[in-house]
Amino acid sequence: MTALYATHNLAVGYVHGKHTTTLLSGLNLSIERGQLVALLGQNGAGKSTLLRALTCASRPLEGWIEVDGRNLGGISLRERSRLIGLVTTDRIQAGALTVTELVALGRQPHTGFLGRLDDDDRAIVAQAIASVGITAKAQSYVAQLSDGERQKAMIARALAQHTPIIVLDEPTAFLDAASRIETMQLLASLAHEQHKAVVLSTHDISRSLLLTDQLWLITRDRQVLAGPTRAMVHSSAMDRVFSSPHVVFNQEHCDYEPQH
Numbered sequence: 001m002t003a004l005y006a007t008h009n010l011a012v013g014y015v016h017g018k019h020t021t022t023l024l025s026g027l028n029l030s031i032e033r034g035q036l037v038a039l040l041g042q043n044g045a046g047k048s049t050l051l052r053a054l055t056c057a058s059r060p061l062e063g064w065i066e067v068d069g070r071n072l073g074g075i076s077l078r079e080r081s082r083l084i085g086l087v088t089t090d091r092i093q094a095g096a097l098t099v100t101e102l103v104a105l106g107r108q109p110h111t112g113f114l115g116r117l118d119d120d121d122r123a124i125v126a127q128a129i130a131s132v133g134i135t136a137k138a139q140s141y142v143a144q145l146s147d148g149e150r151q152k153a154m155i156a157r158a159l160a161q162h163t164p165i166i167v168l169d170e171p172t173a174f175l176d177a178a179s180r181i182e183t184m185q186l187l188a189s190l191a192h193e194q195h196k197a198v199v200l201s202t203h204d205i206s207r208s209l210l211l212t213d214q215l216w217l218i219t220r221d222r223q224v225l226a227g228p229t230r231a232m233v234h235s236s237a238m239d240r241v242f243s244s245p246h247v248v249f250n251q252e253h254c255d256y257e258p259q260h
């Protein structure tokens with residue numbers, strides 16, 4: 001069976017002039033419909049770099065990405081935005097829009113040339129805003145939101161985009177404790193109930209181990225280990241990501257702890 005979303009010998013990094021820095025290479029990763037995947041790694045491991053390449057927001061150094069067996073590089077921007085929704089923590093230039101207007105941008109890949117929303121589009125936008133719990137802010141300007149509220153609005157925009165694949169870079173970064181839990185559960189339900197493929201990077205280790213189907217782990221020596229979450233947790237893979245002489249992975253608690 002063809003995976004919904006797969007990388008083939010992908011290498012990612014940066015090119016500055018004649019100098020190329022390869023961060024991660026030889027990546028053969030895949031995700032099926034209905035799966036939630038967490039990408040874990042220490043600060044600077046290359047998570048954002050990989051997620052940008054996965055969504056064609058930046059060009060891979062080598063290899064290619066397939067969606068449903070088609071090379072993503074050969075798919076138009078408009079069609080790509082009907083396939084993949086991307087949520088980053090980057091500051092957005094959308095302060096002059098209301099939350100509803102921002103989330104409505106998620107409908108653009110589906111609306112006609114003039115981008116007019118019909119009643120169905122408006123209902124989808126309202127539903128996306130409600131599902132991240134910011135209906136009370138629907139008419140507020142994005143510039144007036146807190147970091148966490150803005151993050152929720154960005155997730156709502158991706159939900160309104162109605163794509164089979166959603167990629168999120170640290171979606172819970174600015175969120176309070178309750179919102180982190182609710183957001184992770186929302187993402188799990190998008191995968192498990194709406195059969196989307198959802199990939200997220202996170203430092204929220206224990207929660208992602210509870211909810212995800214697959215882990216992509218970037219080790220300290222920049223290998224990427226991929227496998228079913230339960231098997232990864234019960235292997236030594238977790239020790240290769242964060243553990244140091246002072247920090248160890250506790251399989252029972254599903255989290256890193258100080259070494260006693």
Ligand SMILES: Nc1ncnc2c1ncn2[C@@H]1O[C@H](COP(=O)(O)OP(=O)(O)OP(=O)(O)O)[C@@H](O)[C@H]1O
Binds near residue numbers: 041044046048049050
């Ligand atoms: N435009 C760039 N040019 C060159 N190197 C870069 C560029 N952007 C990021 N890097 C470097 O690439 C490495 C990986 O960065 P990246 O943002 O992908 O890490 P990350 O795993 O997302 O980290 P964090 O958990 O801190 O968000 C870092 O060493 C970073 O300094």
